[in-house]
Amino acid sequence: MKKIAIDAMGGDKAPKAIVEGVNKAIQAFSDIEIQLYGDQEKIKNYLTPSERVTIIHTDEKINSDDEPAKAIRRKKNASMVLAARAVKEGEADAVLSAGNTGALLAAGLFVVGRIKGVDRPGLLSTLPTIDKVGFDMLDLGANAENTAAHLHQYAVLGSFYAKNVRGIANPRVGLLNNGTETTKGDPIRKETYALLDADSSLNFVGNIEARDLMNGVADVVVTDGFTGNAVLKSIEGTALSIMKQLKTSIKGGGFKAKMGALLMKSSLKDMKHSLDYSDAGGAVLFGLKAPVVKSHGSSGETSIFYTIKQIRSMLETDVVGQLIEEFSKENSNND
Amino acid sequence: MKKIAIDAMGGDKAPKAIVEGVNKAIQAFSDIEIQLYGDQEKIKNYLTPSERVTIIHTDEKINSDDEPAKAIRRKKNASMVLAARAVKEGEADAVLSAGNTGALLAAGLFVVGRIKGVDRPGLLSTLPTIDKVGFDMLDLGANAENTAAHLHQYAVLGSFYAKNVRGIANPRVGLLNNGTETTKGDPIRKETYALLDADSSLNFVGNIEARDLMNGVADVVVTDGFTGNAVLKSIEGTALSIMKQLKTSIKGGGFKAKMGALLMKSSLKDMKHSLDYSDAGGAVLFGLKAPVVKSHGSSGETSIFYTIKQIRSMLETDVVGQLIEEFSKENSNND
Numbered sequence: 001m002k003k004i005a006i007d008a009m010g011g012d013k014a015p016k017a018i019v020e021g022v023n024k025a026i027q028a029f030s031d032i033e034i035q036l037y038g039d040q041e042k043i044k045n046y047l048t049p050s051e052r053v054t055i056i057h058t059d060e061k062i063n064s065d066d067e068p069a070k071a072i073r074r075k076k077n078a079s080m081v082l083a084a085r086a087v088k089e090g091e092a093d094a095v096l097s098a099g100n101t102g103a104l105l106a107a108g109l110f111v112v113g114r115i116k117g118v119d120r121p122g123l124l125s126t127l128p129t130i131d132k133v134g135f136d137m138l139d140l141g142a143n144a145e146n147t148a149a150h151l152h153q154y155a156v157l158g159s160f161y162a163k164n165v166r167g168i169a170n171p172r173v174g175l176l177n178n179g180t181e182t183t184k185g186d187p188i189r190k191e192t193y194a195l196l197d198a199d200s201s202l203n204f205v206g207n208i209e210a211r212d213l214m215n216g217v218a219d220v221v222v223t224d225g226f227t228g229n230a231v232l233k234s235i236e237g238t239a240l241s242i243m244k245q246l247k248t249s250i251k252g253g254g255f256k257a258k259m260g261a262l263l264m265k266s267s268l269k270d271m272k273h274s275l276d277y278s279d280a281g282g283a284v285l286f287g288l289k290a291p292v293v294k295s296h297g298s299s300g301e302t303s304i305f306y307t308i309k310q311i312r313s314m315l316e317t318d319v320v321g322q323l324i325e326e327f328s329k330e331n332s333n334n335d
Numbered sequence: 336m337k338k339i340a341i342d343a344m345g346g347d348k349a350p351k352a353i354v355e356g357v358n359k360a361i362q363a364f365s366d367i368e369i370q371l372y373g374d375q376e377k378i379k380n381y382l383t384p385s386e387r388v389t390i391i392h393t394d395e396k397i398n399s400d401d402e403p404a405k406a407i408r409r410k411k412n413a414s415m416v417l418a419a420r421a422v423k424e425g426e427a428d429a430v431l432s433a434g435n436t437g438a439l440l441a442a443g444l445f446v447v448g449r450i451k452g453v454d455r456p457g458l459l460s461t462l463p464t465i466d467k468v469g470f471d472m473l474d475l476g477a478n479a480e481n482t483a484a485h486l487h488q489y490a491v492l493g494s495f496y497a498k499n500v501r502g503i504a505n506p507r508v509g510l511l512n513n514g515t516e517t518t519k520g521d522p523i524r525k526e527t528y529a530l531l532d533a534d535s536s537l538n539f540v541g542n543i544e545a546r547d548l549m550n551g552v553a554d555v556v557v558t559d560g561f562t563g564n565a566v567l568k569s570i571e572g573t574a575l576s577i578m579k580q581l582k583t584s585i586k587g588g589g590f591k592a593k594m595g596a597l598l599m600k601s602s603l604k605d606m607k608h609s610l611d612y613s614d615a616g617g618a619v620l621f622g623l624k625a626p627v628v629k630s631h632g633s634s635g636e637t638s639i640f641y642t643i644k645q646i647r648s649m650l651e652t653d654v655v656g657q658l659i660e661e662f663s664k665e666n667s668n669n670d
Contacts (some may be wrong), residue, residue, distance in 0.1 A: 130576050141513055144521040178476055178564040186479040186561050210568035214576035226521050227565050229513040230558075233545035234569035241465050241549035242577055242606060249602040257602045263595025267584035271577060 001033050001052075002315040004308060005083035005092035008038030009061040010099020011297050015039065018098065019046035021304025026050050028305070029312055035092055037079040058082055061099075064297065068102030072110060080104060084111035087290045094291035094311045096282070098299045105142050108285040108292035115320070117327030120150045121287030122225070123294075124161055126280035127235070129216040134280055136162050137176075137213075137221040141229030142285060148191035151175070151222050155202050157286050157323065158220035164319040165310070166219075174208035174218030176227065182206065188224065196222070210234075243272065281310025290320055336368050336387075337650040339643060340418035340427035343373030344396040345434020346632050350374065353433065354381035356639025361385050363640070364647055370427055372414040393417055396434075399632065403437030407445060415439060419446035422625045429626035429646045431617070433634045440477050443620040443627035450655070452662030455485045456622030457560070458629075459496055461615035462570070464551035469615055471497050472511075472548075472556040476564030477620060483526035486510070486557050490537050492621050492658065493555035499654040500645070501554075509543035509553030511562065517541065523559065531557070545569075578607065616645025625655055 006022065008015040015038055022034050026048070033052045036043055040057035047053065060077040072081060080099050084107040086092040095112065097104045105123070114121055122139030129135055138154045139146060146154075155173045162171035175192055177185045182193065184207055196204040208217045210231050223231070246268075250261045261268065282295040282303070291314045295307045314320065341357065343350040350373055357369050361383070368387045371378055375392035382388065395412040407416060415434050419442040421427040430447065432439045440458070449456055457474030464470055473489045474481060481489075490508045497506035510527055512520045517528065519542055531539040543552045545566050558566070581603075585596045596603065617630040617638075626649045630642040649655065 130580055144513060144519075144524075176565065178479060178561055184479075189479075189561075209572075210565045211572035211575075213569070214572055223565075226513055226524075227562055230511065230545045230562050231565050231569045234548070234566045235573045237544075237546035237549055238570045238573040239577065240546075242574065245465055246602060246606045249605040250599065253599070253602045256598050260595045260598025260600075260602070263591050264585065264588070264599060265595075267581060267588045267592045267595070270584040271581045 002031055002094075002312055003033045003035065003092045004311055005035045005037065005086040005095045007080040007083045007095070007097035007099055008036045008043050009079040010097040010104075011295065011299055013298070013300060014098065015042050016046050017299060017301045018304055019043055020301035021299075021308065022053060023048040024301060024305045025308040026052055029309070032308070032312055034308075035083070035086060037083045037086075056082060062103045064100050066100055066103060068100060068106045071100065071103050072106045080107055081111065084108065084292070087112050087292075093315050094293065096293050096295060096304075096307055096311060098282075098295040098297055098304070101294055101297075104292065104294050105285055108288050112288045112290050112292055115287055115289055115324050115327050117330055118153060118157070118287035118323075120146060120153070121285050122150075122154045122157060123228075123283050124158060124286045125232070125283040126166065127213070127232070129214050131216050133216055134166075135213065135216065135219055135221055136166070137223065137228060137232070138286065139223065139225035139228050140232050140283060141225045143225035145226065146188070146224035148188050148195055151188070151192040151224065152195040152199065153287070154222045155196055155199070155204070155220065156326070158222060159202060160319055160323055160326070161284070161286060162219045164317040164322065165313050168219050170203045171219035172205045173202050173220045173222060174205050176210060176221055176223040176231070177207035178209070180207045180209060192222070279306050282307040284314070287323070288320070289324070291315065337366055337429075337647055338368045338370065338427045339646055340370045340372065340421040340430045342415040342418045342430070342432035342434055343371045343378050344414040345432040345439075346630065346634055348633070348635060349433065350377050351381050352634055352636045353639055354378055355636035356634075356643065357388060358383040359636060359640045360643040361387055364644070367643070367647055369643075370418070370421060372418045372421075391417060391421075397438045399435050401435055401438060403435060403441045406435065406438050407441045415442055416446065419443065419627070422447050422627075428650050429628065431628045431630060431639075431642055431646060433617075433630040433632055433639070436629055436632075439627065439629050440620055443623050447623045447625050447627055450622055450624055450659050450662050452665055453488060453492070453622035453658075455481060455488070456620050457485075457489045457492060458563075458618050459493060459621045460567070460618040461501065462548070462567070464549050466551050468551055469501075470548065470551065470554055470556055471501070472558065472563060472567070473621065474558065474560035474563050475567050475618060476560045478560035480561065481523070481559035483523050483530055486523070486527040486559065487530040487534065488622070489557045490531055490534070490539070490555065491661070493557060494537060495654055495658055495661070496619070496621060497554045499652040499657065500648050503554050505538045506554035507540045508537050508555045508557060509540050511545060511556055511558040511566070512542035513544070515542045515544060527557070614641050617642040619649070622658070623655070624659070626650065
């Protein structure tokens with residue numbers, strides 16, 4: 001049985017969307033047990049009772065504008081903190097929250113803890129490509145600064161994820177850079193290039209440019225947290241702006257445009273779907289002793305369902321256990 | 336009379352698109368003179384003769400895959416190099432090329448030269464916003480690495496450009512960061528924040544996120560060349576992927592989808608247009624002693640026309656002259 005601790009109070013649509021996602025997942029997967037942390041009365045309003053779901057009541061929760069590290073220290077009984085502590089204490093195998101990202105990162109680092117040998121866990125998401133295969137990128141912003149050694153670890157972490165969770169046999173690793181030539185980039189990129197190129201355990205395909213990400217040029221894209229965050233938000237912002245612009249134009253375009261949009265409905269839906277990567281689950285703070293997964297703040301029940309599905313895959317393949325083993329080998333090699 | 340030196344041989348559609356853009360500009364603006372550098376016979380095929388256009392023949396040109404600095408040093412008679420040299424020697428006031436970006440940056444720095452006091456000229460473009468006002472962002476990749484002092488200069492440079500060339504009275508300057516809170520970012524961002532906040536000549540509006548760029552949260556967006564390059568390419572890549580995805584879906588959607596697309600034609604055109612910023616001209620290597628402007632490699636005659644229009648505005652407002660004055664003041668203040 002896979003035990004997942006869920007912060008029922010995090011996210012814009014909590015607890016409703018969270019609990020309804022849980023209902024769906026409990027029905028779909030017979031091998032999971034869920035612990036729901038939060039306001040018992042509110043949770044009960046939406047929960048389909050099941051012997052595989054337990055509610056652990058708490059009044060306290062972390063708000064979206066709380067200062068992350070402080071919130072984790074001070075709100076010891078917040079739903080998110082209790083969920084993370086359940087993992088630390090072996091009562092659960094993984095934690096999921098749609099709440100304050102910074103606080104979840106802090107809870108991951110300080111409560112769940114890093115894998116020995118992993119210097120800086122990175123935030124990893126599966127992002128969309130035109131061919132719908134997707135790619136995994138990290139770090140998406142867990143860190144404001146990274147070294148080349150961190151980026152090298154991200155290549156290892158990302159490859160493990162792509163291989164185990166997404167079933168990609170020999171994941172192609174690309175280094176996000178300001179040009180594809182081998183000599184490109186700032187000192188960090190140049191140093192990282194050398195490290196990746198020398199590591200025969202990786203399928204390193206060289207430098208890639210942000211322009212080509214959605215064309216599927218790599219299965220794993222490695223970058224520092226500052227750049228990764230900016231790139232992720234640029235992709236999101238551009239996609240949202242385009243959809244908004246199109247909507248406005250259809251609205252102002254009179255009968256003809258509205259009629260056209262109706263006829264094109266499935267194409268427009270396709271387009272929207274190709275930008276939507278909620279099927280792939282949430283963002284994983286990868287490199288911790290257990291899966292710690294952040295679902296988007298605006299997650300509805302479907303996103304929550306897919307994030308639970310993703311966590312289930314991570315537990316099934318024991319990707320974290322394998323990482324621990326890999327890094328313990330590396331550590332002993334370095335001795 | 337404003338004299339513009341143009342590399343007729345740079346870009347995917349050269350010399351045809353370049354020369355046809357010149358024809359259009361000569362007709363539209365009676366106060367410009369153009370020097371076309373390149374293959375005289377080929378240029379003549381497209382040129383509408385005018386006493387305000389001169390051809391300076393050369394057989395040599397820089398290719399898109401030439402190593403930039405080397406190309407500039409070795410191909411002394413390349414069309415791009417001759418055009419830059421014309422500016423250096425006072426025969427022209429500005430230079431335009433749609434060729435090898437790196438080579439044009441090198442020609443700008445080493446032939447045209449930096450303004451005294453500007454440490455690292457930045458690549459600046461006007462990018463689209465939903466409300467069609469646009470924003471100016473720099474550095475888009477002239478430098479692989481920048482310091483906080485460079486970023487501070489970009490705020491000054493960008494403000495000058497927005498004010499003079501785009502007519503924005505009191506341009507709002509935003510610092511691209513991984514969150515909007517004042518304490519966000521890596522050490523460079525924190526240091527830059529302090530510098531911008533302390534500079535009363537700037538209308539600094541604080542940190543902004545890449546997600547909000549197209550919503551027009553700032554008129555000038557300041558970032559380092561590595562991040563700027565990644566963000567620009569993410570925006571371009573996402574927009575292109577969405578359009579491609581939509582096209583494929585319409586093609587595969589049968590009669591209904593095609594009919595719908597026909598009815599929605601003007602909405603789809605609007606959408607495409609909102610992503611297209613060729614009206615705003617090319618990318619300026621800003622901080623040099625004269626306008627050095629890069630038109631997109633795939634530029635057609637319309638883009639070339641708009642880039643000439645942009646250069647004309649830069650010359651008319653003497654934005655570079657004003658910058659020189661500004662930085663000479665700063666230098667003497669520092670004495």
